Amino acid sequence: MEPNTHNLIPLFVILPLAGAFIISLVGKKVRWISDVLGNLVTLSLVIASVFSIFAVSKYGILVYKVGSWIPPIGIAMVLDGLTGFMLLTVNLVAFLCTVYSVNYMEKYTAKWSFYTLFLLMLAGMNGVVISGDMFNLFVFLEIASVASYALVAFGTEHEELEASFKYMVMGTVGSLLVLLGIALMYSYTSTLNMADMAIILAQKGITRISFFVSILFIAGFGLKAALVPFHAWLPDAHPSAPAPISAMLSGVLIKTLGIYTIARILYNVFGMSKELTNILLLFGALSMIVGALLAMGQWDLKRLLAYSSISQVGYVILGIGLGTPLGMLGALFHLFNHSVFKSLLFLNSGAVEYAVGTRDMRMMGGLREKMPITGCTSLIASMSIAGVPPLSGFFSKLIIIFAAVQAGYIGYAFWAALVSVLTLAYFMSVQKNIFFGTPSRALAKSDGRRVAKWESIKEPPVFMKISVITLALICIIGGLLLLPALSGNFLKAAAEVLAAGRAYASTVLESIM
Amino acid sequence: MTVYFMCLILFAVGIYCILRKRNLIKIIIGIMIAEYAIHLLFALLGYRTDGRAPIFSPDEGIVNMVDPLPQALVLTAIVIGLAVTAMLVAIAIRIYEKYGTFDITKIKKLHG
Numbered sequence: 001m002e003p004n005t006h007n008l009i010p011l012f013v014i015l016p017l018a019g020a021f022i023i024s025l026v027g028k029k030v031r032w033i034s035d036v037l038g039n040l041v042t043l044s045l046v047i048a049s050v051f052s053i054f055a056v057s058k059y060g061i062l063v064y065k066v067g068s069w070i071p072p073i074g075i076a077m078v079l080d081g082l083t084g085f086m087l088l089t090v091n092l093v094a095f096l097c098t099v100y101s102v103n104y105m106e107k108y109t110a111k112w113s114f115y116t117l118f119l120l121m122l123a124g125m126n127g128v129v130i131s132g133d134m135f136n137l138f139v140f141l142e143i144a145s146v147a148s149y150a151l152v153a154f155g156t157e158h159e160e161l162e163a164s165f166k167y168m169v170m171g172t173v174g175s176l177l178v179l180l181g182i183a184l185m186y187s188y189t190s191t192l193n194m195a196d197m198a199i200i201l202a203q204k205g206i207t208r209i210s211f212f213v214s215i216l217f218i219a220g221f222g223l224k225a226a227l228v229p230f231h232a233w234l235p236d237a238h239p240s241a242p243a244p245i246s247a248m249l250s251g252v253l254i255k256t257l258g259i260y261t262i263a264r265i266l267y268n269v270f271g272m273s274k275e276l277t278n279i280l281l282l283f284g285a286l287s288m289i290v291g292a293l294l295a296m297g298q299w300d301l302k303r304l305l306a307y308s309s310i311s312q313v314g315y316v317i318l319g320i321g322l323g324t325p326l327g328m329l330g331a332l333f334h335l336f337n338h339s340v341f342k343s344l345l346f347l348n349s350g351a352v353e354y355a356v357g358t359r360d361m362r363m364m365g366g367l368r369e370k371m372p373i374t375g376c377t378s379l380i381a382s383m384s385i386a387g388v389p390p391l392s393g394f395f396s397k398l399i400i401i402f403a404a405v406q407a408g409y410i411g412y413a414f415w416a417a418l419v420s421v422l423t424l425a426y427f428m429s430v431q432k433n434i435f436f437g438t439p440s441r442a443l444a445k446s447d448g449r450r451v452a453k454w455e456s457i458k459e460p461p462v463f464m465k466i467s468v469i470t471l472a473l474i475c476i477i478g479g480l481l482l483l484p485a486l487s488g489n490f491l492k493a494a495a496e497v498l499a500a501g502r503a504y505a506s507t508v509l510e511s512i513m
Numbered sequence: 514m515t516v517y518f519m520c521l522i523l524f525a526v527g528i529y530c531i532l533r534k535r536n537l538i539k540i541i542i543g544i545m546i547a548e549y550a551i552h553l554l555f556a557l558l559g560y561r562t563d564g565r566a567p568i569f570s571p572d573e574g575i576v577n578m579v580d581p582l583p584q585a586l587v588l589t590a591i592v593i594g595l596a597v598t599a600m601l602v603a604i605a606i607r608i609y610e611k612y613g614t615f616d617i618t619k620i621k622k623l624h625g
Binding site: 142150153165168172175176180184187 | 544555605620622
């Protein structure tokens with residue numbers, strides 16, 4: 001193993017924390033510094049995560065010992081295939097969101113506090129992903145959650161505050177369940193290190209207490225991931241935040257705090273059992289169906305996107321729950337794709353709101369001639385999320401459906417295919433109501449004020465354009481990630497970590513020795 | 514065994530308070546009660562009967578000490594809980610400024 005590569009690992013937490021600290025100190029006085037520093041930090045994190053993927057493929061699993069204490073006693077930070085995959089997804093979306101916020105956040109007064117909270121949230125998410133220690137995972141989870149509660153309330157209007165309070169109450173209950181689970185696991189295994197815990201649990205076998213704690217974790221992390229019985233906060237919280245934050249929350253936050261943690265703990269620490277598989281499959285299918293049905297009845301663009309997030313998260317959980325290597329590959333690929341196209345759609349909804357001043361789809365129409373770039377990129381993202389063939393979303397859904405058939409769950413495969421059709425239906429309605437068709441009467445009425453409004457609609461400023469075009473390009477070429485040359489280090493490496501199950505423990509402990 | 518059951522009862526009181534109360538401040542109090550129940554349980558898990566404080570000194574061996582790790586973890590969890598509570602109270606005050614009430618049945622601009 002290369003001696004110094006593992007020193008890269010703590011950077012993923014240190015860089016955003018340092019950025020947040022400096023911005024909060026000087027950002028109020030020196031205005032340009034928050035934009036520059038925020039973008040620099042996220043850009044360097046993207047570069048570091050690309051580098052970390054190559055490092056993992058070259059040297060295998062990397063472990064950083066915090067304070068040089070040997071891990072079962074000290075705290076470990078672990079960088080393996082799955083971690084590298086999640087880091088790249090999170091930081092890529094975060095970078096494009098900060099580029100977008102340079103222009104978009106001009107309309108809010110306190111840009112520096114936005115960047116401070118944004119970087120804190122990013123530090124929390126990166127921390128959750130690289131932590132190899134149960135309690136550290138909880139601490140980072142709370143850092144990311146508290147920052148996101150504040151960001152949802154950023155506008156401090158009636159709806160924002162109400163949504164933030166609701167989100168906070170549900171999120172805190174979720175964290176409490178996770179903490180209870182960690183407490184019980186500590187008393188049962190006398191360790192907090194994930195690898196060590198996995199070995200001790202493997203010796204003890206699946207007992208009632210480990211099953212009970214898995215249920216606590218599914219409920220706790222499920223609250224963060226907005227799986228269907230626990231989803232009530234998401235459709236309020238995600239639309240209330242400013243557009244780049246909605247993109248971060250829907251794009252990556254629910255995946256790192258919810259899906260990644262469920263997958264990592266259930267597969268690599270506890271080991272799956274028949275009952276847990278059934279629970280995950282049921283929750284996945286429920287989220288998929290209920291999310292899609294609720295999305296169909298929405299007129300508020302951002303609420304529709306939020307419900308669609310619930311539905312797409314259902315696909316990922318379904319794929320992970322299948323437990324076959326193919327299902328995991330499909331689920332992780334869909335996770336990546338969903339974070340790209342859902343953040344693109346949320347950013348575009350921000351651009352539309354920026355131009356038209358409303359989120360009600362009945363008040364729009366015909367925006368395609370005025371905003372060709374926004375229209376085009378939204379069309380690409382909608383096609384991709386609905387699973388139209390050449391785009392990335394098609395491949396990931398196809399793999400999940402194939403994996404379900406292969407694993408013998410024909411019923412779930414049928415529901416997945418059906419929900420895909422529903423997704424196409426409601427995204428067609430989004431396209432028809434906003435970008436195609438004739439301008440609604442509210443926009444095109446011929447009294448003077450309304451015409452002035454129609455004339456004033458124009459494309460968003462340059463940084464917003466750069467960010468959405470980049471995301472659209474990733475949507476188009478995303479399917480190429482499945483080519484063997486590219487997928488080996490990225491998707492396959494991540495899926496292999498999950499498929500290896502409890503072998504994770506011995507790989508981690510070996511690399512420490 | 515009794516103490517664990519009392520923790521459970523405390524937790525149930527907190528959850529009941531979150532689910533049934535209509536006042537924002539009472540909901541926040543419910544969250545804090547539930548949180549303290551879990552902190553208490555966590556600290557109790559490291560306790561052993563007639564154990565002494567986990568302070569190492571040369572004239573005493575490491576026998577019959579309570580487990581110090583849960584105490585450290587609970588301290589961290591309390592600090593996190595403080596941040597969350599401060600955030601909750603701050604938002605509740607802003608809600609009161611906007612709506613003029615703490616009653617959740619009157620605060621419903623959203624319909625989720």
